[in-house]
Amino acid sequence: MISEENLTLYYYDDGLTPAERNEFETALESDAVLAARYAALSRELQQWSEPEIVPAPSHLKQRWHDSIDQAAKSERASERRSHKPLHFMSFIWGVGLTAALALGIGVVVFLADDGTRDIPIDDMTVDAGADRAPGIPASFTRGLQVHLQDSQWELANLNNDTQVDRTSLLIQIIDQNRMFERSADQNNAPQVARLLRAFEPILLRLASNDIAPADAEALRSQLAFELNVMLTKIANDTSNKSHST
Amino acid sequence: MHLFPKLILATLALTISGTAIAQSDDAEQLKIAALEALVSAPDEKALPIVSKVLAGDHSDEVKSRALFVLSQIDLPESQAILLDTARTAEGDLKHQAIRMIGIGGNPDALKGLAEIYSNGDANTKESVLHAYMISDDVDSVYALAASAVSDEEFESAVHTLGVMGATDRLRSLPDRPGASESIIHALAIAGDYEGLRAYAVDASNPERQLEAIHGLGIVGGEEVGPTLIEIYRGTDNNDVREAALHGLFVADHDTLVLELFRESTNSEEKADLLRILVMMDSDAAIEAIDAALAGGP
Numbered sequence: 001m002i003s004e005e006n007l008t009l010y011y012y013d014d015g016l017t018p019a020e021r022n023e024f025e026t027a028l029e030s031d032a033v034l035a036a037r038y039a040a041l042s043r044e045l046q047q048w049s050e051p052e053i054v055p056a057p058s059h060l061k062q063r064w065h066d067s068i069d070q071a072a073k074s075e076r077a078s079e080r081r082s083h084k085p086l087h088f089m090s091f092i093w094g095v096g097l098t099a100a101l102a103l104g105i106g107v108v109v110f111l112a113d114d115g116t117r118d119i120p121i122d123d124m125t126v127d128a129g130a131d132r133a134p135g136i137p138a139s140f141t142r143g144l145q146v147h148l149q150d151s152q153w154e155l156a157n158l159n160n161d162t163q164v165d166r167t168s169l170l171i172q173i174i175d176q177n178r179m180f181e182r183s184a185d186q187n188n189a190p191q192v193a194r195l196l197r198a199f200e201p202i203l204l205r206l207a208s209n210d211i212a213p214a215d216a217e218a219l220r221s222q223l224a225f226e227l228n229v230m231l232t233k234i235a236n237d238t239s240n241k242s243h244s245t
Numbered sequence: 246m247h248l249f250p251k252l253i254l255a256t257l258a259l260t261i262s263g264t265a266i267a268q269s270d271d272a273e274q275l276k277i278a279a280l281e282a283l284v285s286a287p288d289e290k291a292l293p294i295v296s297k298v299l300a301g302d303h304s305d306e307v308k309s310r311a312l313f314v315l316s317q318i319d320l321p322e323s324q325a326i327l328l329d330t331a332r333t334a335e336g337d338l339k340h341q342a343i344r345m346i347g348i349g350g351n352p353d354a355l356k357g358l359a360e361i362y363s364n365g366d367a368n369t370k371e372s373v374l375h376a377y378m379i380s381d382d383v384d385s386v387y388a389l390a391a392s393a394v395s396d397e398e399f400e401s402a403v404h405t406l407g408v409m410g411a412t413d414r415l416r417s418l419p420d421r422p423g424a425s426e427s428i429i430h431a432l433a434i435a436g437d438y439e440g441l442r443a444y445a446v447d448a449s450n451p452e453r454q455l456e457a458i459h460g461l462g463i464v465g466g467e468e469v470g471p472t473l474i475e476i477y478r479g480t481d482n483n484d485v486r487e488a489a490l491h492g493l494f495v496a497d498h499d500t501l502v503l504e505l506f507r508e509s510t511n512s513e514e515k516a517d518l519l520r521i522l523v524m525m526d527s528d529a530a531i532e533a534i535d536a537a538l539a540g541g542p
Contacts, residue, residue: 185381190350194380194381195348198379221306222309225277232284
């Protein structure tokens with residue numbers, strides 16, 4: 001089954017190989033349910049479309065680059081740890097896609113919480129269309145939000161599924177979670193990566209067969225809270241960024 | 246713009262200080278909703294409220310949610326409270342506080358976990374390892390593995406290194422009697438083909454060799470097949486051959502098993518290989534069955 005994340009990437013013509021796009025097009029022609037999902041997603045994403053981006057003057061671009069360099073140095077100084085390669089075996093399959101995603105989950109909003117508060121944000125924006133760091137497409141922020149919202153919805157409806165469906169669904173969520181965690185690492189957004197890593201043991205526990213219903217409910221409730229907080233934080237930071245322009 | 250956070254703060258303050266409010270589910274849910282909304286408030290305003298919740302007479306669930314909010318507050322005081330809770334709390338709250346230190350990723354708080362680990366029970370130690378995993382703190386996990394005082398501690402730390410993909414650290418662990426099995430398992434978890442191959446082709450320690458061959462099967466991939474074939478062909482040890490065959494089965498290299506079937510001149514061995522092909526539900530099995538029935542190679 002084609003995930004919401006991949007549909008989103010297809011919509012934005014970003015992060016998919018030509019072969020994958022062809023595969024999607026074929027699937028869209030032959031699968032009515034998928035076509036309906038894609039149409040609904042397109043409508044939703046169109047509502048979020050941004051005003052046309054006006055190219056920034058070259059002197060401002062230079063200032064952005066300086067700001068990014070400064071932020072990167074600050075982040076490196078505050079982080080003694082080096083980024084590790086793959087954390088889990090099953091990351092391997094996702095390397096191709098995550099490499100594309102590496103262009104940037106728009107989680108730059110979290111950087112401010114990792115010791116980069118001194119970035120001259122105002123210098124980084126020139127108009128309503130340039131309210132985020134260059135090189136980090138907004139589509140990836142939305143990709144992360146969609147992933148978290150989907151996870152939230154799916155977890156809320158877990159009880160309606162059989163154990164086999166539940167396990168399969170949770171494994172899908174875990175796979176996508178790992179993909180975004182890897183992307184967050186690559187985009188120098190360690191706080192997001194840590195949060196996503198923290199979700200995994202809970203998801204794995206929920207996927208196991210031997211968990212008592214009360215324990216499962218408690219874990220779902222905890223995860224719902226943490227996902228909500230994460231979504232709220234992303235929304236707030238994005239909103240703050242917009243208002244700072 | 247600022248009205249909503251203020252309202253939320255007011256609601257929260259009322260909720261958490263209102264001792265008259267019954268501890269009903271609704272009140273509990275309201276507290277949790279207020280805590281969730283608190284993430285919108287400035288850190289300086291949120292911190293005292295969260296601290297008050299943690300110090301107050303609230304359920305573990307509410308306090309646990311407060312700990313998560315605390316982990317999102319980027320102030321030194323928040324990390325100090327988390328560390329203090331991790332040291333002094335009992336049961337689930339203690340484990341949650343440790344987890345939140347991992348999520349927070351503050352280097353000083355992470356250092357503080359070392360003491361909690363050394364004084365803690367098995368569950369606490371496991372929580373600390375999880376926190377290090379969440380924060381990607383390979384150095385700390387390596388230090389715990391290298392200084393482990395029991396086999397259980399060593400195995401848990403090594404397993405965590407495997408989950409973290411810290412293959413270099415796994416290979417550089419100091420010698421420890423009976424440690425190779427844990428390390429091989431961790432290398433398999435980390436998907437470290439090269440590390441496993443080194444053990445798998447080394448016949449000086451048969452038990453370790455068998456574990457490594459199993460590990461190669463789990464890791465899988467194109468490069469694993471030829472290595473397992475090389476091991477299979479290069480040994481007279483039946484256990485090693487069986488392990489290599491099992492590795493090919495697990496790694497789903499049916500064409501290589503068919504290759505072994507074709508080149509074998511031993512009917513007993515051919516029967517074993519045929520059984521494996523059938524178990525693999527492979528098209529190659531049909532070819533092999535055809536060949537066996539036709540009496541050909």
